[in-house]
Amino acid sequence: MSIENPTGMPELASPVPSPCVSLCKMNRETGYCEGCMRTIDEIVQWSRADDDFKRTVWAEIRRREQLIDFE
Numbered sequence: 287m288s289i290e291n292p293t294g295m296p297e298l299a300s301p302v303p304s305p306c307v308s309l310c311k312m313n314r315e316t317g318y319c320e321g322c323m324r325t326i327d328e329i330v331q332w333s334r335a336d337d338d339f340k341r342t343v344w345a346e347i348r349r350r351e352q353l354i355d356f357e
Contacts, residue, residue: 297344302337305347316354323347323354 296303306329309321317325324332328343335343 297341297348300337302340302344304332305344316350318350318354323350 296305305322305324307321309319311320312318312326313320319325319329322329324343324347328346331339332343
């Protein structure tokens with residue numbers, strides 16, 4: 287069952303959606319995917335993770351977005 291999320295913040299939805307945007311390219315300097323800003327470990331764990339883990343990853347993605355400028 288999915289709960290609507292009127293805020294536009296996917297991390298608040300239930301179930302928590304994947305941040306994957308089908309642009310899978312790992313950045314050697316940061317260790318993050320340039321499409322979704324996750325680490326390899328986060329990507330691997332995602333499909334079996336609970337919503338708390340996924341929300342934590344989304345919070346890290348938001349933090350990373352503020353710190354990193356991929357060019």
